[in-house]
Amino acid sequence: MPRTRLDEGSGAGGRATRRDAVRLEALYDAHAAPLWRYVVHLTGDRAGADDIVQETLLRAWRTPKILGEDPSTTRAWMFTVARHLVIDEARSAHRRREVDVAEVPERVAGDGTDALFEAILVEEALAALSAEHRAVVVRAYYRGLSVAEMAGELEIPPGTVKSRLHYGLRALRLALQEKGVTR
Known part of the structure; x- marks a missing residue:
């Protein structure tokens, strides 16, 4: 899986501190590859898997409580989050190729x-x-x-x-x- 850059942070002005960057890199190194394989297995979409893995890692990073847990518990939590993200994506209007339109089309009405x-x-x-x-x-x-x-x-x-x-x-x-x- 290609390494992705996660630019969101918790430091001042939205920048990640060095400590945050190290934590995020350790999280990525420990869990990204198995998580990516799991998402590809679920979806069959290698490019879409990158986005879901990135979102999952960000959610884990933003949840300090989960990072303090046992690594196997953390990974199980992330697999669950990834699965939910896959389900949400499958249910989304974008996935169903629904598009917003400026005006609702006219309904055909009988002449009465x-x-x-x-x-x-x-x-x-x-x-x-x-x-x-x-x-x-x-x-x-x-x-x-x-x-x-x-x-x-x-x-x-x-x-x-x-x-x-x-x-x-x-x-x-x-x-x-x-x-x-x-x-």
Whole structure:
């Protein structure tokens, strides 16, 4: 694996101190090659593996607690971080070749002609009903009222509402059949 330069640091002005550089170099020497092989094995992408290894090493370097651990624990932590980075990269929009666009494309919308004709047919069929039947059918299906609400609004017993709704729907079905809408 080619040696990469890690320019981020924790010293004043964003520069790495000599001690930080030595720590980072030791971290790189101890873990970069096995980590790189692991990432190449996961992805099959040698160039992309360099980026993931660099990010993993930087995260380890920025986490002093992990550097104080046993070297095998540190390596296991870095392998886990690298695996998560590979997964994140695979899920990213860039990987799926999604691109941002300035404007969202127009959605194709139907012209609404069929819906208009259906509405006209239903309106004509409703007009063929008696006023009592039409009143309960419209309240039930267009306004969404319950039997009790319709009974209160029309000032009739709930049983009468149910009866009118039953016979009103039956008459509506017949009117639509006459127009050739249903069987």
